[in-house]
Amino acid sequence: MGHMIDLRAADGFVSEAYIAQPKREPRAAIVLLQEIFGVNAHIRAVADGFALAGFLVIAPATFSRLKKHVNLGYTADDVAAGRALKTQAEALPAPGVMADVQAAVTYASMANKGQVGVIGYCWGGLLSWRAATQLSGIKAAVTYYGGGMTLPPERDAKPLCPVLAHFGNRDPLIPMDTVDAFRVAQPDVQVEVYDADHGFNCDHRGSYDAAACELALEHTLGFFIDKLGV
Secondary structure, eight states: EEEEEEEEOOTTTTEEEEEEEOOSSEEEEEEEOOOOOOOOOOOOOHHHHHHTEEEEEEOOTTTTTTSSSOOOSSSHHHHHHHHHHHHHTTTTSSTTTTHHHHHHHHHHHHTTTOOEEEEEEEEHHHHHHHHHHHHHOOOEEEEEEEEETTTGGGOOOOOOOEEEEETTTTTTSSSSHHHHHHHHOOTTTEEEEEEEOOOTTTTTTEEEEEEHHHHHHHHHHHHHHHHHHH
């Protein structure tokens, strides 16, 4: 359904992005932010799914400044490789990969008259939270188990748009006491917790939970339809 395009950031850097278009006029645009595994088959499938729901979807390859064409699976070796790339990405001088996220938001806004939401999974969930608190042109943001966003200083950032945050109560990477602290720090953020592990949305992983995935998607689509006015 989709294909790769080039995105040019404000500093002139050209990154990759996957774009999936609906069959009819888009109801709105979504910037989809990857896990630590790149814009792989799973992320492309998620993008295609939102396109089937009527959204224009752009998934920037947020490892582009480090390595092009990252397409990892979910083996132990893939996890190690993804974590190493994430560490390098987090160490880039500011604004780092957020410049490429902003490029995707700008592209999506121009393509769809300003109605843009952002969504991210795992590391992408953290980037989606950062986008909601730092970037312009975003009307709504959704985060899935964004590691680090429930801890200071990320936890205390002020979102510039409505945010929906999904967590799993069996996620060893995001303890529930930190989620509870996030709720207190961010009373205006809609927080949903599922009886699930980290990565529950990804059907390529052993932690996939179909019931949690379906319910979270229902909440996500309802949130975007409401906040994006579609």
